[in-house]
Amino acid sequence: MKRPTRCFVLAGALLLSSAAKAHQAHTHGQARVDIAVDGEVLSVQLASPLMNLFGFERLPRNAAETMAVRQAVGRLRRGEALFVTPAAADCRLASASLDFGALGDGLLAADGSPPEAARSRSDAHADLDAAYTFHCGNPSALHELEFRLFEAFPAIRRVTVQLLAPAGQAGATLTPANARVKW
Template identity: 35%
Template sequence: MHPRPSLLLLLLVALSGTSVSNDSRAGDDDAGHRYSSDAGHHGAHRQHDAHVHGIARLNLVLEVNELHMELLSPAANLVGFEHPPASAANQAALDNAVAALRDGDQLFRLNAAARCELQTVEIVSDLLKADSPVPAAPHVDVGKDHSHNDENHGHDGENYEHVASAHADIDARYQFACVKPQSLKSLDVVLFEVFPGTQELQVQFVINEHQGGETLTRADDVLRF
């Protein structure tokens, strides 16, 4: 089985109008592996090139019936700081952000006709180390407060450790399975409500042979493909 290239590579290839062959996938073995296994280092370095507080990026690529989505954001947009947690309040903010990000189908609501279901979530950052993709979390109402229980400081089974960084980013990756991918028409972004520090979302997408880009804001938070 050939390894899957990174979402960024898929997006760039699709936008250039070039198909990804099995040979090119095999040739991208090292890059794809580093992207999945070592994103805390290589992915973070890539993100730093466009690190602007208040601005985040969202990439979407549809492959047959699999929708891949990647959110790239300065940590400050999501937790209010970019250093390893230095207090209980910092730790709570980071835990709450991770919990909300894992509930990706509530942050990013695809139109119902496509019947897309969130399959996996992977969150990586210099502020934490994710060892592997985790199953999608059970439904959580992101409108409710994600409380932090100091007595249960195990992070709800999350396996990560803090590492030092300056200007840290958070990268959240989602994979959806869509029963009717041809019916994908829109994306309602709830990210601005859950993370008020995010003021602008720069989107690039390749969906059903439609490709393009758009900038979303709190006042204009619906993307149409």
């Protein structure tokens, strides 16, 4: 019964962290990442203003902006390229989910027409909430995570990290010059 209890503790910690994110200031150039390690599972939660990812926080208004969104979404879906684990840990991306809030339905609409809800909030601040789950074949070798977010999205200048791992909890602030968290 020890294992399910630990899973509930990790899930609770991530839930509390998500609640804290809701109260975090929307600051361009900054993002937040919560990491949880539970046995063979590595969970990474990313929260960022869309300005950091697209260069704007509204629905695209022209072909160039639509292309920028499509390219950014493509990079965001490849979590294994954004969060790099040690090769010896043998971690594989199992799932990636992206939530763009009210803008989500209109960002990649085939006909380019935004839904009514997105149109009414087009001038509001907008954020991404992304969740990545990795399964690791050798979790004992999982002791660090390299952030390539800075390379993929140069507008991100600082990432606040909270970590929950078997060894305990930790926090860090990462920058392009210091883009790795260790535990």
